[in-house]
Amino acid sequence: MSEEMLKRTNLYEWHVAHGGRMVPFAGWEMPVQYPTGPTEEHHTTRNAAGLFDIDHMAQFSVSGADAEAYLNHVSTWDTTLMQINDAHYALLCYDDGTIVDDIYLYRLPNRWFVALNASNREKDLKWMQSHTDGFDVTVTDVSDETYMMALQGPKAIEILQKVTDVSMASVPRFTVAEGDVAGIPTLISRTGYTGEDGVELFFDATRAVEMWETLLKVGEPLGLKPVGLAARDSLRFEPSFPLYGHEISADVTPIEARLGWALKLNKPFIGRDAILKVKLEGPKKLLVGFEMVDKGVPREHYPVAVNGEIVGEVVTGIFAPTVGKFAGHAYVPAKYAKVGTKIQIEIRGKLKEAVIIRRPFYRPAYK
Amino acid sequence: MKVDQNVKYMESHEWARKDGDLIVVGISDHAQDSLSDIVYVELPAVGDTVAKGKVFGVVESVKAASDLYAPMSGEVVAVNEALEDTPEVINSDPFGEGWMIKIAPSNPAEWDELLSPDAYAAANA
Numbered sequence: 147m148s149e150e151m152l153k154r155t156n157l158y159e160w161h162v163a164h165g166g167r168m169v170p171f172a173g174w175e176m177p178v179q180y181p182t183g184p185t186e187e188h189h190t191t192r193n194a195a196g197l198f199d200i201d202h203m204a205q206f207s208v209s210g211a212d213a214e215a216y217l218n219h220v221s222t223w224d225t226t227l228m229q230i231n232d233a234h235y236a237l238l239c240y241d242d243g244t245i246v247d248d249i250y251l252y253r254l255p256n257r258w259f260v261a262l263n264a265s266n267r268e269k270d271l272k273w274m275q276s277h278t279d280g281f282d283v284t285v286t287d288v289s290d291e292t293y294m295m296a297l298q299g300p301k302a303i304e305i306l307q308k309v310t311d312v313s314m315a316s317v318p319r320f321t322v323a324e325g326d327v328a329g330i331p332t333l334i335s336r337t338g339y340t341g342e343d344g345v346e347l348f349f350d351a352t353r354a355v356e357m358w359e360t361l362l363k364v365g366e367p368l369g370l371k372p373v374g375l376a377a378r379d380s381l382r383f384e385p386s387f388p389l390y391g392h393e394i395s396a397d398v399t400p401i402e403a404r405l406g407w408a409l410k411l412n413k414p415f416i417g418r419d420a421i422l423k424v425k426l427e428g429p430k431k432l433l434v435g436f437e438m439v440d441k442g443v444p445r446e447h448y449p450v451a452v453n454g455e456i457v458g459e460v461v462t463g464i465f466a467p468t469v470g471k472f473a474g475h476a477y478v479p480a481k482y483a484k485v486g487t488k489i490q491i492e493i494r495g496k497l498k499e500a501v502i503i504r505r506p507f508y509r510p511a512y513k
Numbered sequence: 514m515k516v517d518q519n520v521k522y523m524e525s526h527e528w529a530r531k532d533g534d535l536i537v538v539g540i541s542d543h544a545q546d547s548l549s550d551i552v553y554v555e556l557p558a559v560g561d562t563v564a565k566g567k568v569f570g571v572v573e574s575v576k577a578a579s580d581l582y583a584p585m586s587g588e589v590v591a592v593n594e595a596l597e598d599t600p601e602v603i604n605s606d607p608f609g610e611g612w613m614i615k616i617a618p619s620n621p622a623e624w625d626e627l628l629s630p631d632a633y634a635a636a637n638a
Contacts, residue, residue, distance in 0.1 A: 167549075184575045185550040185601070376549070376575055441597075443553050443573040465552035465575070472553070494571070494578065 155201040156293065156354035166374065172264035174202040177374040184376035188467045191340055191381055192511075194369030195299030197361055198378060204267035205292045205348065206274065208258040210283035217251060217258055220277050222400065222417075224410035228253045233320050233337050237408050238273065239417030243399035243424060246273055247390060248408075250337060252322055259333070261294070261346070263390045277416065293351040297361060297370075298344030298381075300511065305365040306345055310334070319343070319512050328360040339378065341385030341510040384466050384508035386435060386475070392446065392461040393433055393475055402429045402477070404505075431458065432483040435505035436491075438472035440498035444491045450476045451490040451497055457482060460491060469507045478502075515542040516634040517608040521584070521627035524636065528608065529584040529627055535615045536585050536624075540572065543637050545607045548574040551600045556613055561589045563616060565623050570613065572603070585623040587616035 152175040161168060166177035177199065179187060190196055208217060218225040223236035232253050238246035247266040252259040262270050267289060274285045297306055303314050312325035312334060322335045333348040349357060362370060373381075379389070388394045394403050399417070401424045411422060438444060444463030449456045463474030478489065485504050490497040520528040526544035530537045545551065553573040563569040563583040570581040593612050595602065603611035618624070628636070 178576070179549060183550045183604075185552075380575075441553060442555075443578065445578075 153202070155199055156351060157199045157201070157358055160355060160358065161199070161372075164372070166372075169375070171375060172202055174264060176202055177372070178376045179374040180372050182371055184374065184380065185467050187371060187373040187377035188380050190369060190371045191299045191373055191377065192342060192468055193300070194371075195297060195301040195305055195344070195365055196340070196373035196377070196381075197358065197365070197370055198296040198298065198373050199358070200294045200296055200346075200378075201351070201354065202264040203294050204262040204264060204270065204287065204289045205294065206260045206262065206271065207286045207288045208260060208283060209256075209286075210281070212281040212283045213258045214253075216278060216281040216283040217260075218413065218415065219281070220274060220416055221249065221251060222409045222415055223251060224413050225251065225253070225258075226413075227410075230255055231321050231323065233322055233335055235408055237394075237400055237405060238270065239399070239415070239421065240396065241417055241420065243401075243417040243420030244396045245390075245394045245398060245400065245403070246270065246396070248388060248394055250335075252333075252335065254322070254324075254333070259348075265390060291351050292348050293354045293357070295347045295354070295357060295361075296338055296340075296344065297347065297365075298338045298340040298342045299370075300343060301365070301368045301370065302342070302344035305361065305368055305370055306334070308364050309360060328357055330357055332357075339387055340381040341387070341506075341508055342381075343512045379462075380464050380467055383462055383464055383473075383475070384468055384506065385510050386506035389462065398431075398433075398477075399424050399429070401425050402431055402433060404433045429480055431477045432480045433461070434476055434478055434483050434502045435507060436474055436476060436489060436500045436502050438491065438498060438500045440500070441472065442491070442493045442498045443472055444474040444493065444500070449492040450478055451492060452478070452482050452487070454490065454497065456492070463491075466507055471507070473503075473507055514546065514637070515608070516630050516637075517541075518630045520608065521624065521629060522633035523582060523584050523627065525582045527582055527584050529624070531624075532615065534617065535590060536587065536618050537612050538584060538614050538616065539612045540581070540603065540607055541633070542607050544579075545604045545611070548572065548577070548579060550575045551603045554596045554600050554603070554613065556592050556596070557589050559589055559592055563587060563589060563614075565620070565626075572600075581613070583616070584627055585616065585618045586620050587618040589614050590617050591615035
């Protein structure tokens with residue numbers, strides 16, 4: 147454990163006062179759950195709405211005449227395809243094609259905005275700033291002054307609409323709008339990490355408590371509850387969204403991680419040639435989804451076997467509340483990656499039967 | 514946090530209750546609260562032998578797997594089958610419907626070595 151003090155968001159006191167169980171995550175003290183419990187918080191988000199404090203995440207502002215060209219160079223997505231107010235998922239890759247981080251790109255009217263993982267904040271800033279040569283661009287870390295909150299679920303938009311004049315009907319999925327929410331100037335992004343409709347909100351960090359309490363008050367009659375990181379993980383796992391350090395890392399390219407859809411290979415970007423090579427030669431290992439056949443809880447790092455021989459490792463394993471299964475993601479040699487392949491997961495010394503199944507386990511509600 | 518007065522405890526948060534000649538075993542309210550949502554329990558089979566202080570099973574929650582330690586030695590004569598489909602009853606009713614196994618104790622004197630409710634409560638204050 148690091149000797150450094152863990153950082154706290156502006157909602158730390160609120161979480162503690164309301165029974166939030168605080169745990170260290172990416173250098174921050176975050177609520178892993180509230181008294182509601184992770185399973186109920188998960189169901190609440192899928193059936194009504196959940197409010198998430200995700201201020202630990204990082205945000206960078208990218209400005210300058212060459213911002214679009216620079217982001218086109220460092221990320222896997224084609225920024226020239228993005229209109230003003232478009233949002234898109236992308237990856238940052240090293241020269242060898244392995245993954246620096248997964249990010250969200252936003253083209254705003256007068257600058258670009260990037261959301262990145264809390265765990266990679268320093269690494270990403272250094273990496274991005276080291277690739278600005280030749281571009282008229284500035285990359286600034288605005289994480290400290292920017293608060294990030296997510297409001298997700300089938301009732302999320304209805305709740306948000308009560309406290310904003312921005313007509314959410316004109317803000318389709320994967321776009322953003324700027325306006326007041328609860329009287330607070332906000333960048334509203336119709337994106338999320340749960341597989342449900344909803345928004346991620348970016349606003350002045352000093353107004354976090356105001357925003358949080360207003361949304362909870364307005365959303366309460368519709369079933370809105372605060373949701374912690376444990377449920378955030380089970381919610382993102384079911385639609386097969388990756389989490390850095392698990393499904394994606396500096397050990398894999400987007401090809402192994404099954405993220406080909408986040409790539410625009412017909413334009414140059416850092417790591418492109420290495421990724422093309424993997425694609426053409428075929429990856430040696432692949433990310434798969436599996437469900438347990440024998441009962442048991444698969445967990446990160448548990449060995450994966452085929453015919454009793456250890457061949458891979460679990461990267462995420464949980465009891466998935468909505469689909470009602472013990473399930474996980476794992477890396478296995480490409481030849482074993484077919485749906486239907488019988489595998490075994492070593493759980494506390496015993497090999498338990500599992501089978502590779504189609505991903506995602508849960509289809510996003512907004513598609 | 515509930516500290517049931519009709520049972521005795523282990524430091525590791527298991528409880529034991531006398532039921533005629535048998536001993537009923539489960540985990541305390543403190544234990545279920547710190548584990549959070551329980552999703553799976555692995556229990557021994559009827560006929561298995563358990564030894565005081567040794568692992569007799571595992572309880573798995575959303576966040577972690579936790580070994581279960583036998584409060585007394587003996588033979589397993591009953592297992593709560595309902596826990597296979599609804600392990601979450603351990604969270605909602607840890608001293609009642611959340612019971613895990615019943616044993617026929619081979620060494621009844623081991624009962625005296627368990628913590629009284631007051632001692633358990635003091636240790637977890």
